[in-house]
Amino acid sequence: MTAVLGVEELRALLSASLPSAQDADTIEPTVNTLFTPDTHRLALDVDATIVKGGRGVGKTFWFRSLLDERLRAVAAHEYRIDRLTRMTVHAGYGADNVPERYPGSAELRSLVDGGVAPWDLWNTVLLVALGMPDLDDISSWKDRVQWVREHPAMRDRAIAEADRRAKVDGVLRLILFDALEHLHRDRRQADQLVAGILQVALELRLSTRNIRFKIFIRPDMFDGALLFFPDASKLVSNAADLKWSPPNLYGLLFHYLGNHFSSSAERFRAATPGWGEPTPGRHLPPPSLLGDEQQQSELFTTIAGPYMGANFRKGHTYTWLPNHLMDGAEQVSPRSFLSALTKAVEETTAQYAAHEYAIHHEGIRRGVQAASTTRVGEIKEDLPWVQTAIDPLAGQQVPIDESSVIDLWTEHGLTEVLQGQATRLVEGEKVRTGPRYPDRYPGLIEELIQLGVMRRRKDGRIDLPDVYRIAFSIGRKGGVPRVKA
Template identity: 65%
Template sequence: MSIPLSVEEYRALLAGALPEATDADTAEPKVESLFTPDTHRAALYVDSTVVRSGRGVGKTFWYRSLLDGRTLREIAAQEYGIERLRRVTVSQGYGAALKHDLYPGPGTLRQLVEEGVRPYDLWYAVLLTAFGQPELRELPEWRHRALWVRNNPGAAERTVQNVDQEAQRLGVTHLILFDALEHLHRVRAQADRLVGGILELALAMRLGTRGIRFKVFIRPDMYDGALLHFPDASKLASNAAVLTWSRANLYGLLFHTMGNHDSELAARFRQLTGGWQSEADGRRHVPPALLSGDEQFQSEQFTLIAGPYMGSNFRKRHTFTWLPTHLMDGVEQVSPRSFLSALQKALSETRGQYAGHKFALHHEGIRRGVQKASETRVTEVGEDMPWVEQAISRASGAHRAGEGRGPVGGVPPRGRPARGRRAVRA
């Protein structure tokens, strides 16, 4: 029978396994960090043109993983059973990295917008550049490439047709990836226009070709704003996917991270939980029926780490359910970034303030971890959607103005205590 890890051993494993930075832009995905939640399968279908999700949910992670064809994309194809992913050639249409030869950067885009370049022509030039259009190789500036597309529609269409026919003959699909669209332009209205051009061209390729597909990773608010900028935009909704994380997925990610750490403690953790399988590349599979699908077993394992309750008894709620529930946003979703960030803070607080606690994580540390992650999430929402903060401020002002005027002004009737609620849940 396997012996559970001690408190200090659990803390050491968590400290080594949890990433130092949970921002996807700071680290490239690796084989051992590739976790494949069941809810993400539809997002990787080649015909899923639009993939919607908020910050920290997995857009950039999958964008970069799909670019890595020899390992990460192959693993995803195998684990999700998407054979078509093995027969794609992938190009970058836009991303956070500055790659002027592949696509224009933010500074160039701002200049092009000021000069009145049509977004559709610009992204068509990006597409043709990926296909190796010879005329565009001689034009170093993107304004000149977009102008060439504008002035040579026949040549552009013939190139697309030839590439499509060759792709069908070979049985492959050209997949063009787009990410980091929030960095296209500082002015939101202009960013929406640029995204609208991407989606318009994506729809044209979807309707007009069989071997060319776009995959656009995008925040929901940007997707909604971009749809106003071209006709028939609603046709993209039929095959759109959404990246979500269930509670079982979140804890599966935690245990996957712990079990794939390169240490003796991780090996003992795998032995303790049982059912792990190792691949030739060194990656270990989380037992699907245990750590990523059986919440009862997950709860038992997390209880060994954090104890059963958020206090002295069951009236304080269970740690397993309390943590993700209090990280939910307004649409009852939790990002893995917030989840892992809360655990990092919980570990730090426990080590600093409750080192003698009988579990690796103290419930007050978990509370502070959730508070910190929630504050970060509220800041992110304010940056992405400034109107939310303005709406809350106006609502708060209206409430203060109505205080003291009886039931109509906001004071509850006698005998009915006021119940506070957050306007925006982080």
């Protein structure tokens, strides 16, 4: 590598290629940045109504890519899913403000707070996507929903006619949903709205052949919606999970490096022969850089050196980075991976500019610290009760006996604190909005394990993966240092 690309040039290429912002809402997919990991093929299958994934795994990226005809064609070619080229795609809900397609956040909350039923709302969004002429001249969503509610027979005929036309034309009508955590500030209302989307999606699966919803959703939100629409579990058989293996993550990194618009990227590709160009300007890494861990490790060694210190006892850079970003389910989000690398390059440039490699191992450590801070911030926002449960463990060392965790929770009166976050009264019934087991600590531990915040070692002790442990101020002997306040 260094014979073709010098250390400083490689460091500059890394800095220029890695996305400066890791927030999906600020990154628009392009032909160059579109990456097609083998593990995501099922998510694009037209029969996969539910696509589950946590923060930063690519839900919004795929949502936006499917809305773009050119990117759909690229995905269709590389995943060999021909039907992706024979469909019309509309947004049913997303982070972008598209009031002609679906209500904006303020109007949506006004509709819900005004008593509009989720079933009526999403049927109206469906009919707008199908181009029902009767709704064209109605400007407000409130009036549109009212019209649909008053004309149920016309709604049924419109869906049946759209299904017949789609069959004749040989196309699929696909309506996409994303950013569901932004549906409503009140989690209970958001869960009800998601349940309404799932209800319409299931009806379409059962009653039509050529009209489908595809719903990108966090697993905890899908579970919350099941409280209001248990039949949604019938959609699970064809559900997909957006998962990333370590080879996928490194393949993404090399894809970014090889697709930057610069002569440095050309020299990077020249140093790693076998790149393809199926689409003008889009360069695909050779298979060895997508799925061969030995080849990937050798290339990353030329970028960051072989070890996380003086020798192998400190760990190998290639395995160390993803291992320290994994959650309890052994999953790493590309957002965390790229964020850690971006920070690593910044630290190397600022403090280790004369280093023999483009990335210094100390920069990687600080990158993991930064990624942990971001990940903990995300889960605090998504599930505030998790912080409440973990805070009593601050300052402890892991792995830790389960009995010690329970003793700390008991000492802090965790049950009483969590009770207020555990349930809400909804139409006379208790609905869970916090943890399932606020008063049963072994069950609470299992719930945190399911979320990936904790994991259980073979000897029964409780551990926290570094991506959570570091920013939650929990120690580990010989581990990455905690983030200092």
